Amino acid sequence: MHSERQHQRDRGIDRVPAHLHASRLPWSDLRLSVPNTRNSEAIVSFVECTLVELTHEDVGAEYISSNVWGMKRTQFIVADDVGEQFQKRHYGDRLGWHESTVPRRTVRDELITHLTRSPSASADQSGEGAASEPDTFVVKPVRELRTP
Numbered sequence: 001m002h003s004e005r006q007h008q009r010d011r012g013i014d015r016v017p018a019h020l021h022a023s024r025l026p027w028s029d030l031r032l033s034v035p036n037t038r039n040s041e042a043i044v045s046f047v048e049c050t051l052v053e054l055t056h057e058d059v060g061a062e063y064i065s066s067n068v069w070g071m072k073r074t075q076f077i078v079a080d081d082v083g084e085q086f087q088k089r090h091y092g093d094r095l096g097w098h099e100s101t102v103p104r105r106t107v108r109d110e111l112i113t114h115l116t117r118s119p120s121a122s123a124d125q126s127g128e129g130a131a132s133e134p135d136t137f138v139v140k141p142v143r144e145l146r147t148p
Contacts, residue, residue: 025057026053026057027050027053027057027059027139028139030046030049030050030053030061030138030139031136031137031138031139032046032115032136032137032138033134033135033136033137034065034114034115034117034134034135034136034137035117035134035135036115038115040116043112043115043116044112046115047108047111047112047115048108050111050139051083051104051107051108053139054076054077054078054083054086054139055078055082055083056083058141058142058143059139059140059141059142060075060076060077060139060140060141060142060145061075061076061077061107061111061137061138061139062074062075062076062137062138062139062140062145063075063111063114063135063136063137064135064136064137065114065135066133066135069092069093069094070092070093070094071091071092071093072090072091072092072093073089073090073091073092073146074088074089074090074091074110074114075087075088075089075090075145075146076088076089076102076107076111077089077142077145079101083104084103084104085101085102085103085104086101086102086103086104086106086107087099087100087101088100088101088102088106088107089145091146111137114135114137115137117135
């Protein structure tokens with residue numbers, strides 16, 4: 001026999017609402033490998049969606065690339081209440097962490113530039129075959145971003 005509490009759990013009353021599961025959060029699908037097959041209009045749309053989520057949720061964007069000199073990581077997190085200023089964190093294996101504040105337009109332009117790289121541009125940057133993994137871009141909770 002099920003107790004009343006067990007019966008409530010079976011009906012989903014005590015479960016986390018479906019809209020709160022990470023796979024269903026609006027920003028959970030904002031990830032991309034570079035190079036990719038998206039056209040420039042799709043990249044711009046993708047970046048605009050990313051900026052909206054960064055402004056309205058407690059999430060940050062992270063772009064990771066590898067080359068012969070090591071890994072580079074660039075993170076963007078909203079720095080004000082209206083999403084016009086962003087904290088940019090940049091990490092390189094040789095120089096460590098560097099932080100600055102940049103305007104929304106700069107974040108938009110940098111993301112578009114990174115995400116529209118062609119296969120040849122990515123190979124040139126990383127030293128032709130030096131990095132076997134593609135560059136990656138992902139939006140994730142701020143608490144999950146690596147920090148200095």
